[in-house]
Amino acid sequence: MKNSISLKSLLPAFYFAIGIAIVGGIWELIAHLTKNEIPNPSMTWITFKEVIQQPMQDDPDIKGIGTKLLSSLKRVGIGFGIGSLIAIPLGIIMGSSKTIMAILNPIVQILRPVSPLAWFPLGLAMFKDSPAASVFMIFICSLWPTMINTSFGVSAIPQDHKNVGKAFGFSKWKYFIKIMLPYSLPHILTGLRLSIGIAWMVIVAGEMLSGGIGLGYFVWEEGFNGGSVAKIIVAIIIIGLVGLILDKIFMQLQKKFSYAA
Amino acid sequence: MxxxxxxxxxxxxxxxxxxxxxxxxxxxxxKTSIDIKNITVSFKTPQGIYTAVKDISLTVKKGEIVSLIGHSGCGKSTLMGTISGMVKPSNGSVMVNHTLVTKPGTDRGIVFQNYSLLPWFSVYKNIYEVVDAAIKNKTSKEKKELVEKNLKMVNLWEHKDKLPGQLSGGMKQRVAIARAFAINPSILLLDEPFGALDALTKSTMHVELLKLWNLDNREKTIIMVTHDIEEAIFLSDRVVVMNNGPAATIKEIVDIPLTRPRNKKDIIHDPAYMLIHDKLLNLLIDKFSIDDIPSL
Known part of the structure; x- marks a missing residue:
């Protein structure tokens, strides 16, 4: 009995191993077919070990991969942070007023599908500084999902909850803190989770355009221009893992603040 | 006199x-607690104007328990809404404690049909937040004592840290009742309070509600919406039977002159109870056996 339970808990790891084996197999095959133009897993592993040596090195011309990663994360953090600070209040206002929703929603709907990269040149024109332009781009693309989800959450507060506030004489502030925010928090967190996902995707592209220090620039400069496909693959894996961690963090927050009705 | x-x-x-x-x-x-005068409530719908209740007048004395009974959609909840201030009458007026009702107020405690507890707060917090909002002239210590007293009254003190999602339907409704009592309103408005409970729990809750009302020297006026005849008789001093909507009116007001305290077990053998029960059945139902249903 005990045995079967521990076996069951190992199952996800087992499936993960199968998945990795399949991807590894296909990768090995592609490497073979391209005559190692695309390096095989073991060659990539060697490059990976090289890349992660002295990760925090921060010399004027040699930057460790960790330093680059932090630099990218910092840009995402600033852009996402400012974006969220604007998107959440705007979303709340949109959700609580049908008129403001009617005014803002069409604009949001037009701007939301625009590729974040299209904002880059605009940022560049505004700030005359390419790292600032990529932060601007992150800022813009962090707005929409948070705004839309927040406004949805606020506008979907059930009449039952509103009635509690009305019947028991809640002040506007108390209603906001004790009913509106707790109800919409899971929606806000969903918006933030979507936003951080997009922001992380976009920073790589942004840094390819802007240069400077960061994972995106690493992919472009050291990987493609430096002629090391292995470095590109290493960067892709690192970007993927960091993205996964960011997503998990927001997933945990969502879990923490969701409630059973 | x-x-x-x-x-x-x-x-x-x-x-x-x-x-x-x-x-x-x-x-x-x-001693008039509620005075409803010629209330008409109409709503605008895409199909035109819908009148839920029409020209209803009703006076309720302080400390009286009155049930509103009728078929689904007969406007009982709408009528109740005009007393709570949640529904604005198109015509007529409602006076509560001699003051015109224009909006909800904490002189009226509401127990909602579906409990309406805030799912993110514990049982304790659900009551505390309401007490904190509704009662201005008390210290936070006094408010905490009020919450404790009311939770103990419904025997939920040991469950105070649970979230509503962890409670059974009966327990949720007891929290909702404790919440309404905690702000010490002069009027309690119960909107099908026991409708979602099973028959056994419901029976217990009836007795518990009357106990709370007794503890308070029978000073609270209670208006209850229901479609349960036994419930209405056991609890009420008067039962207001409503016609079917739209434009529902009062069909008849039936007095329940049974002495209090009432006993669930004994009351059903009381000839007066049986008479009232029959009368209400006749007022509300017109089909009693298969012979009453016309064959196709």
Whole structure:
């Protein structure tokens, strides 16, 4: 009995191993077919070990991969942070007023599908500084999902909850803190989770355009221009893992603040 | 006796003509708790104007328990809404404690049909937040004592840290009742409070509700919406039977002269109970056996 339970808990790891084996197999095959133009897993592993040596090195011309990663994360953090600070209040206002929703929603709907990269040149024109332009781009693309989800959450507060506030004489502030925010928090967190996902995707592209220090620039400069496909693959894996961690963090927050009705 | 009625009349007239002097703070010699006058409620719908209730008048004395009974959609909840202030009448007026109802107020405690507890707060917090919002002139220590007293009254003190999602339907409804009692309203409005509970839990809750009402010296006026005849008889002093909507009116008001405290087990053998039960059945239901259903 005990045995079967521990076996069951190992199952996800087992499936993960199968998945990795399949991807590894296909990768090995592609490497073979391209005559190692695309390096095989073991060659990539060697490059990976090289890349992660002295990760925090921060010399004027040699930057460790960790330093680059932090630099990218910092840009995402600033852009996402400012974006969220604007998107959440705007979303709340949109959700609580049908008129403001009617005014803002069409604009949001037009701007939301625009590729974040299209904002880059605009940022560049505004700030005359390419790292600032990529932060601007992150800022813009962090707005929409948070705004839309927040406004949805606020506008979907059930009449039952509103009635509690009305019947028991809640002040506007108390209603906001004790009913509106707790109800919409899971929606806000969903918006933030979507936003951080997009922001992380976009920073790589942004840094390819802007240069400077960061994972995106690493992919472009050291990987493609430096002629090391292995470095590109290493960067892709690192970007993927960091993205996964960011997503998990927001997933945990969502879990923490969701409630059973 | 005569003078009492006379004073009541005078005060009533005064209340109607000089509403400015008529606040809750003034001690009223009369015992009228709720005075509904010619209420009509209409809603605008895409299909046109829908009138839910029409020209309803009803006076309820302080400490009285009155049930509103009728078929689904007969406007009982709408009528209740005009008393709570959640529904604005298109015509007519509702006076509560001699004050015109224009919006919800904490002199009326509401127990909602589907409990309406806030799912992110513990049982304790659900009551505390409401007490904190509704009662201005008490310290936070006094408010905490109020919450404790009311939770103990419904035997939920040991469950105070649970979230509503962890409670059974009966327990949720007890929290909702404790919440309404905690703000010490002079009127309790119960909107199908036991509708979602199983028959056994429901029976217990009836007795518990009457116990709370008794503990409070039977001073609270209770209006309850229900479609359960036994429930209405066991709890009420009067049962207001409503016609089917749209434009529902009062069909008949049935007095329940059974003595209190009432006993669930004994009451059903009381001939008076059986008479009232029959009367209400006849008022509400027109099919009693398969012979009453016309064959196709």
């Amino acid at each position: 005569n003078t009492a009625i006379l004073t009541e009349e005078i005060v009533k007239t005064a209340a109607e003509t000089v509403p400015i002097f008529n606040t809750n703070k003034v001690e009223q010699p009369t």
